[in-house]
Amino acid sequence: MGTPSGRSTAGRIGVHLAVLFFVAVWTIPTLGILVSSLRDKDQIIASGWWSAFTGSAQTEAGRLAPASAQQEKDGKFVIAGNLFETPGEREVTAFGTRVQAPSDYEAGSVAELKDGVTLQVNADGSYVLASPKAFEGDRGQRVYYAVTAPPRFTTENYETVLFSEGIGRSFINSLTVTVPATIIPIMVAAFAAYALAWMRFPGRALIIAVIIGLLVVPLQMALIPLLQLYNGVGAFFGVPSKTYLGIWLAHTGFGLPFAIYLLRSYMAGLPRELMESARMDGASDFEIFIKIVLPLSLPVLASFAIFQFLWVWNDLLVAMVFLGSGADQLVLTGKLNALLGSRGGDWEILTTSAFVTIIVPLIVFFSLQRYFVRGLLAGSVKGG
Missing domain, CATH: 1.10.3720.10 (MetI-like)
Structure with a gap:
């Protein structure tokens, strides 16, 4: 059994904890709305507001350049380019060629595709698609990739x-x-x-x-x-x-x-x-x-x-x-x-x-x- 002084101290601690709890319950959603209102719209969709200051990770899809962009080098047909319109604004962490497995390969590694075709996607978004046979078709290879983007805040909203x-x-x-x-x-x-x-x-x-x-x-x-x-x-x-x-x-x-x-x-x-x-x-x-x-x-x-x-x-x-x-x-x-x-x-x-x-x-x-x-x-x- 505690002393009256001890009960008083415990009571004050309980009151302070209760106040802190209700302050947090009221403040956290308000803070979340404020942070979300200042974030880039693409990052709002990709991740929660609590990750706004650490960057966001998301999976995107795109197509490589079509067959008309290929060049022949050392006996192979090569298509090279960059997945990003502005290289360096984001970082590729993994990539894949199937929607079911968009992160099959780490960025920078060489993926072995069918018929001897290889694909390498680097962290900066640059890629090299190589094949022993000439590429055909008007549409480029479909590719999926996981990217991390630095925090972006804006007043445009x-x-x-x-x-x-x-x-x-x-x-x-x-x-x-x-x-x-x-x-x-x-x-x-x-x-x-x-x-x-x-x-x-x-x-x-x-x-x-x-x-x-x-x-x-x-x-x-x-x-x-x-x-x-x-x-x-x-x-x-x-x-x-x-x-x-x-x-x-x-x-x-x-x-x-x-x-x-x-x-x-x-x-x-x-x-x-x-x-x-x-x-x-x-x-x-x-x-x-x-x-x-x-x-x-x-x-x-x-x-x-x-x-x-x-x-x-x-x-x-x-x-x-x-x-x-x-x-x-x-x-x-x-x-x-x-x-x-x-x-x-x-x-x-x-x-x-x-x-x-x-x-x-x-x-x-x-x-x-x-x-x-x-x-x-x-x-x-x-x-x-």
Whole structure:
């Protein structure tokens, strides 16, 4: 049985190991997407991202020069050339003449083929095909070879994605949706949370209960009624559907219950003496909110901003319903979904698009992460 000190040490080690495990689970796939997005498209197909810094090995096929290129030397007919358009860019490790055994012979060795024909393929891709009889036919000898290529990294994938695949436009659309859909609910929820935490009025407890109840309402259940309500109100006032205003209001509605609940829990835990002192000095509720509560609530505001930004940025369903799927309206998640259908085999396009999609949430999270835990834990013990 260990000592209390020993148990404490073991507990800390366990916590650290658990944290390292979850960090690795989250970081490794992200690193893989980043590395793959910068690799040459041929190497992405040939090997995994973990081999990106050590070169890649793959098997290729080609044909030697045709019979018209043969020359007679020392009583033999010889065809010579190089398998690579640019000699020296890759290295041949083995070769063969059958698809079932593409690595029958080591590079540099002489392969004995039928009818006295010999073939030698060197590491630099040069080859010599010799025969005691003249070669015939318009097509050259089929050959298979294993090659290793040095690591090749490029930014062409990003140029293609941002300027040719429409990701750049979708990136702007996502920012246009996400930034207001994050700021608006924070502004509304901050005022509501202060009122529910520090102002006394009839029906306050009922409103809090309704907000807590709304936390468990599935988005999919409220999506169609909310759309019908928006279209009805929009038709009455002459506001067209499928606009940014609609999706801003939708995300605000879906985000407000959690925002109000989180902010109220935090604000209710602020020192009561601070509020009473401000009121004794003649400060109004608005002045207390602006000058005292908001500056003290920065951690929880940043925490909710992270949640709301990530949720809206990664959303597809609400964007498709309230904004549409036109080329000038499609958000990043919708564009990436379209690429999966049309460019499913082009891994360099998909990985680059995926990293473009996650780079902004990563920047937001790491910029505000110092407030994240503090904002979530604050107010969790004491409530008002």
